[in-house]
Amino acid sequence: MKYLALGILFTFFLLAIFADFIAPYPYDLQNREAPYHPPTRVHILDSSGRLIHPYVHPYRLVNPIFKTYKEDKSQKCKVEFFTQTPYGFKLFYTPPRCGVYLLGTDKLGRDVFSRLVYGARISLSVGLIGVGITFLLGILFGSLAGYYGGAIDAAVMRLTEVLMSIPAFYLMLTLRAIFPLDMPSVAVFFLIIFILSFVGWAGLARVIRGLILSYRSYEYVLAAKTYGASTFRIIFKHILPNTYFYLIVSATSAIPAYILGEASLSLLGLGIQEPYPSWGNMLSEARSLTVITFFPWILSPGVAIFLVVVAFNILGDTLVSDKEKIG
Amino acid sequence: MLLELKNISVAYFGSFLFKRKPFFALKNISFSVNYRESVTILGESGSGKTTLGRLTVRLVKPTEGKVFLKGRNIFSYGKEYTRKVSMVFQNPREALNPRYSVWEAVEEPLLVHGIKNRKEIVEKVLTSVDIEEKLWFRKTYQLSGGQKQRVAIARALALNPLLIVADEPTSALDLSVAYEILELFKKLKHKQSLIFITHDVRMGTKVGEKIIILLGGRILEISPVKEFLEKPLHPYGVFLLNNLPVESPYKRKGNLKGMELETLRDEGCPFRINCPYNHEKCKLFPPERIVKVENGERRVWCWIYI
Incomplete structure (x- = not known):
């Protein structure tokens, strides 16, 4: 299970990193002649069942009202690998008369697979950067509270309780409402990270505070005090390195919350704005039942979210049980 | 006189939010330690001996009274106080950071105080506590209890302090190892002052020259060890x-x-x-x-x- 989860995550991160190379089309390239194009069938066997170089047939729009397509068997294009295209050097590509849409296209005829790959960049980096910032905040407040105790501890803990008592989703909506709706997309990206970290740091700060509280009375920490080590040194050399394992586990289990948070904001149109793809705003098209019924490939970002979230959770769980086995 | 405690009381008040009636761990205690003198503090559990030990390294603040080192209040010293007094703790399993190697653990106090020629000093103190050279770069969690306690003693010695406070350094070790550590303290004791805190009468009377009997936060008797053993x-x-x-x-x-x-x-x-x-x-x-x-x-x- 652990390796499966690692494999899934590894694949998605590879997709995100090499999106420019893997996605055959730019994320905002529209093909107005092919809205809701079904996933292109890639043929790898010929009529007698032998393995041959993959090829595709072009699709013809049969019914423009219901958007039904038919494979045009009279023509075929070979899928070219590692080739120079009008959009740069790509992993695979077909001549424009065919078009290779691995996961179909959306309403505007944009390739869902390409958008999924580019969207992975945003959705995954929101999780990672968000958790990173949360960690900074959590470590800062958690170690202040845990190490100094007393009034500081009480103040920080009451603050986290207030934050945690507000339902996270409404807090996110409220925070989003403070800022104008039309912002440059980069600003929106960082705004979402900020909102998610602001909502998420409280829980982590409490975990870290608890850990520091228990390590604070360890004799090597007391000893460090008696030979004059600074508070900074004690926290970062003597306490936190011994708790890193718990921190990694809480990070792996926190990342899904960020991915889901970004997805839910974008789904409501409050997150990443079109034409920039994120898994959340790609799914917003799938809110209509007709779309899901007739063009189920629009849901593929949902599958991606599901896989990544499950993989992160499995990873966190196996890390915990591995640690228990080691002791 | 090196260390002097005058009318010390230490009270614990409970937490910040839930104050309770103060509990006095030490009640009006006065005694002194001379240069190169070793003093045993003998007390059963709950007698306040750990509080007393922590007081001398400034981990606990006295509620009443003052502690003087060389005639100066210990809380008026800055960081340099930590060079003059060091402490050896009770539980060797907890006394060393498991992420550190032996060498790093002993070197850290020197690093904190920005002392040069650290290499020589670390080598010297590690040799003086009989840690073999092959253990020097092991991680501390790989050592046995007795070895850990030796490293902890080496760490306390590294800054060449005027006073070492040892809070039950042998009580978590089995008897044969405990006696080795005891021998080590006997060997070290005339190089600086030593406060040896213990609950064990036999161990305590072997190390100290002066014995302080502590019970319920009060001193009951201060005697030279020889006389105490003859007639308490x-x-x-x-x-x-x-x-x-x-x-x-x-x-x-x-x-x-x-x-x-x-x-x-x-x-x-x-x-x-x-x-x-x-x-x-x-x-x-x-x-x-x-x-x-x-x-x-x-x-x-x-x-x-x-």
């Missing part, structure tokens, strides 16, 4: 020597319990309930009484001598 002045001292471990627990003389908990919070002598000389007067703690002996003086706090 305080009835609690007699009780301690009577209760030294013997082959069979049935051969023990007298009661096994020193202090009753109910005496912890009152003004009386903490030993009085189990004391053969219990008297109405003992509900108040007696004043100090000085008995002159050949080399120095003995001090005792008991109504018998008044």
Whole structure:
């Protein structure tokens, strides 16, 4: 299970990193002649069942009202690998008369697979950067509270309780409402990270505070005090390195919350704005039942979210049980 | 006089939000430690000996009274105080950061104080506590309990302090290893002052020159070890020597319990309930009484001598 989860995550991160190379089309390239194009069938066997170089047939729009397509068997294009295209050097590509849409296209005829790959960049980096910032905040407040105790501890803990008592989703909506709706997309990206970290740091700060509280009375920490080590040194050399394992586990289990948070904001149109793809705003098209019924490939970002979230959770769980086995 | 405690009381008040009636761990304690003198503080659990040890390294602040090092209040020193007094802790399993190697653990105090020629000093102290060279770069969690305690002692020695406070350094070790550590302390004791805190009468009387009997946060007797072993002045001292471990627990003389908990919070002598000389007067703690002996003086706090 652990390796499966690692494999899934590894694949998605590879997709995100090499999106420019893997996605055959730019994320905002529209093909107005092919809205809701079904996933292109890639043929790898010929009529007698032998393995041959993959090829595709072009699709013809049969019914423009219901958007039904038919494979045009009279023509075929070979899928070219590692080739120079009008959009740069790509992993695979077909001549424009065919078009290779691995996961179909959306309403505007944009390739869902390409958008999924580019969207992975945003959705995954929101999780990672968000958790990173949360960690900074959590470590800062958690170690202040845990190490100094007393009034500081009480103040920080009451603050986290207030934050945690507000339902996270409404807090996110409220925070989003403070800022104008039309912002440059980069600003929106960082705004979402900020909102998610602001909502998420409280829980982590409490975990870290608890850990520091228990390590604070360890004799090597007391000893460090008696030979004059600074508070900074004690926290970062003597306490936190011994708790890193718990921190990694809480990070792996926190990342899904960020991915889901970004997805839910974008789904409501409050997150990443079109034409920039994120898994959340790609799914917003799938809110209509007709779309899901007739063009189920629009849901593929949902599958991606599901896989990544499950993989992160499995990873966190196996890390915990591995640690228990080691002791 | 190197270290001097004057009328020290330490009280614990509970947490910041839930204050409770103060509990006095130490009540009006005064004693002093000379240069290169080793002092044993002997006390059973709950007697306040750990609080006393932590007080001398500034981990605990006194509620009343002052502690002086070389005539200067220890809280008026800055970081340089930590060079002058170091501490060895009780539990070797916890005393060293498991992420550090032996070398790093001993080097860190020097690093903190920005001392040069660290290499020589670390080599010197590690050799002086008999840690073999092949262990120097092991992680500390790979060592045995006795080795860890040696490294902890080396760490305390690294800054070449005037005073080492050892809080029960042998009690978490098995007996053979404990005696090795004890030998080490005997070897080290004349290079600097030593406060050796223990609950074990046999260990304590082997290390110190002066013994301080602590019970229920009060000092009952301060005597040179030799005289104390010959004739303890305080009835609690007699009780301690009577209760030294013997082959069979049935051969023990007298009661096994020193202090009753109910005496912890009152003004009386903490030993009085189990004391053969219990008297109405003992509900108040007696004043100090000085008995002159050949080399120095003995001090005792008991109504018998008044």
